[in-house]
Amino acid sequence: MENLEKEPLWTAKTKKLLTNPLGMENPITVQVLGICSALAVTVKMKPAIVMAISVTVVVALSNLIIALMRKSIPGRIRIIVQLVVIAALVIIVDQFLKAFAFDVSKQLSVFVGLIITNCIIMGRLEAFAMANKPWPSFLDGVGNGAGYGLILIIVSFFREFLGSGSIMGFPVMEKLGLYNFGYEDNGFMILPPMALITVGLIIWFQRSRNKSLIENK
């Protein structure tokens, strides 16, 4: 039976659930999950931010729902149950974006639907929500969504800045007048391979700063 003793909502342990995925357990740079969408939506910052928020909402809520149902989910069909919950949430998010943030929903287009296949979400449901209480699961979801979003925003910042010469759509390079000195945007940055290389550079940077992440040979 579950320990009925009431735990405080905010402890060092719950705080770790939020902060760990930002660095030491980052879903993208450490667990290398969710790379696919990280490559696809990071050409410009605005879609990347909306994607980050959408994924955070979906992973947090699906973690919460699965954690609430975890004792009644039959083990044999648990993956299907998880997928149904994720898919339903993603469709709801998509419908809301279409109704209230039409422009952004057009920019993200298929990628909102593809949140369903984002490995981070199912990974968190299987690894965490199936075995933990709702509140920690919710925090774990928020933390992982934020960790994913953080990398998306960093990558999209460099890709938009170097590839299109703008930040959040604001033409920085043009305002600085660098084009007059012969500066040109690096078209390579907007192609998918550079997203992979940017993520690789972030992983390299993180590992060089944090030796404990390096596997022993």
Next chain:
Amino acid sequence: MKDFSNRYIMVFSVVMIVSVAILLSLTALLLQPMQEKNVEVEKKINILSSMNVTSTKADAVQLYDKYIKESFAVNTEGSTVEGVNAFNVVLRAEQKKPLADQYLPVFIAVADNGDTLHILPLEGKGLWGPIWGYVALKEDMETIDGVTFDHKGETPGLGAEINTTAFESQFPGKNLYRDGKFAGIKVLKGGADPRSLYEVDGISGGTITSKGLEHMVHDGLIKYEKYLSQNRK
């Protein structure tokens, strides 16, 4: 994890599916009016932007009523089809019909400078999905006054760039006819001569979308050929 009986699993699945289905249908039903409004407003913004009128969500409906004087559908013979609301014609559905039965919407607008513009809708294929747009033609029925393009799912930063001003601003002044014959506009992979009346630069990294757009302009407008020649001034 406890072991559950088959009966429990069956009941669990049915309850789960039914409740999720109800939830999703409710969401879709409740949000549908807003989504349809968004689509309608966006269509009006697009039509207006092809004649270089910038509108926002707030004033699009009002500006549309101000500028668009008339809208009707024609057929490939160039004659008007009665009883068709041009605004509600879905081009994708029309393209599946035999050519002679297709409704071709025409929007007549009067610009601020008094010119009458003929705005024609387009729909074609990009790399990942549909692309569409509007072309505003001047009174000579062959010079482009303005265009607007959009897409469903082209790659951001690549094919998706067709809806940017940088790309669209190449079109005004281009000519659809070359030596008296309908030719469309060539979308070239680099090196289009800006002085040429017949070609524009494509999108780097978005070649398939660019080519799709070229075909869309050609195939979409050639259906209007008879209408264009009948109304040429």
